[in-house]
Each structure stands twice: as structure tokens, then as C-alpha cells.
Amino acid sequence: MGSWSVGHRRGGFLYRQHARGAESSLRGTGGGVATAGRWSMGHDDAVTEDQTIVAGVRDEPLSVDEALAAVSHPRAGAVTLFVGTVRDHDGGRDGVTRLDYSAHPDAEARLRELASAVAEPEEVRGVYAVHRVGQLDVGDLAVVCAVSADHRGLAFEAGRRLIEDLKKGIPIWKRQQFDGQDHEWVGL
Numbered sequence: 001m002g003s004w005s006v007g008h009r010r011g012g013f014l015y016r017q018h019a020r021g022a023e024s025s026l027r028g029t030g031g032g033v034a035t036a037g038r039w040s041m042g043h044d045d046a047v048t049e050d051q052t053i054v055a056g057v058r059d060e061p062l063s064v065d066e067a068l069a070a071v072s073h074p075r076a077g078a079v080t081l082f083v084g085t086v087r088d089h090d091g092g093r094d095g096v097t098r099l100d101y102s103a104h105p106d107a108e109a110r111l112r113e114l115a116s117a118v119a120e121p122e123e124v125r126g127v128y129a130v131h132r133v134g135q136l137d138v139g140d141l142a143v144v145c146a147v148s149a150d151h152r153g154l155a156f157e158a159g160r161r162l163i164e165d166l167k168k169g170i171p172i173w174k175r176q177q178f179d180g181q182d183h184e185w186v187g188l
Contacts, residue, residue, distance in 0.1 A: 076155075081144075096176050
């Protein structure tokens with residue numbers, strides 16, 4: 001694999017984890033360099049052979065191909081993929097026409113922490129978790145999560161943990177717009 005550039009990803013971050021315990025890097029669109037512990041913004045590090053973690057919140061369309069490419073690893077024998085889409089109903093009520101997603105300023109940092117925790121087992125080779133914000137229409141991708149691991153059991157387990165903990169613990173809310181002017185907030 002080559003190096004990644006995330007300059008086109010507004011609000012998206014790419015976190016590359018080198019050999020366990022070594023310095024890691026976080027690249028974002030904010031520019032500059034600011035270090036805090038193991039995190040570093042602004043560096044353009046190459047992909048290593050150990051592990052890849054991509055986590056972010058963005059206002060641009062999501063890509064399944066990007067997720068699969070990000071977690072691709074020669075030692076991975078399994079990849080799990082979860083794609084959350086906007087549906088036309090919720091809670092037994094039809095007529096959802098769009099969703100407006102909002103995220104707390106800490107959402108991205110908490111998503112990075114979650115992705116790193118999911119990647120703790122050494123046999124997890126890649127974790128990708130990106131949630132979209134802004135206005136989404138029925139059928140649009142709202143969240144894409146992927147995990148690669150040496151074996152399918154761990155890939156399934158880590159993938160389920162990733163999406164379940166994301167839904168429970170990451171501060172992202174949606175405003176559902178129904179036919180007409182009716183709407184409701186979910187997740188507040």
C-alpha cells in the first residue's frame with residue numbers, strides 16, 4: 001500500500017498505528033502540527049505493515065470502496081463491513097424524506113478512541129469508522145464501518161462492537177424530516 005492523503009476529507013482523519021507502542025500519527029485537514037501524547041496532526045506518514053485505523057466525521061458522501069481499501073491487509077483473512085443508510089421510515093412511521101445529522105465537537109475524538117479500542121487485539125489489521133453529517137436523502141450512506149482481521153470470528157466480533165458502541169456512545173444526532181413540515185430529533 002502507498003501513503004494516504006486526507007486533504008480532500010473535510011473533518012476526516014486518518015490514524016496510522018505503527019508497531020505497537022510506537023509513535024502514531026493522525027492527519028487531518030486542520031493543517032499545522034500539534035502533538036499530544038501519541039497523536040500528531042499534519043504529518044504525512046506512510047502506511048506501515050502493522051495496522052490502519054481510519055475514523056472521522058465528514059459532510060461529504062461516504063464510500064464503501066474507500067473503507068475496503070483502508071482496511072485491506074495481506075495478513076487479513078476476513079473483512080466485515082457495515083453500511084448504515086437513510087431509510088424512508090422509523091419507529092413504525094412512514095414518510096421520512098431526509099435526515100439532518102449533527103455531531104458534537106467531541107464526536108470525532110471519541111470515534112478515534114473507539115476505533116483504537118476495537119483495534120486492540122493484535123490480529124485486527126484495520127478499522128474504518130466514518131459517519132456523515134449534514135443533510136442526507138433516503139438511500140444515502142450515513143455510516144460506514146469496516147474491520148479486517150486475521151480470522152472471521154474476530155472480524156465479526158470487532159465489527160459488531162464498532163457499530164454498536166458507535167451508535168450508543170458517539171454524540172451524533174439526527175433530525176428526521178417527514179412528509180410535509182413534521183420533524184423529530186433522535187438521539188438527543
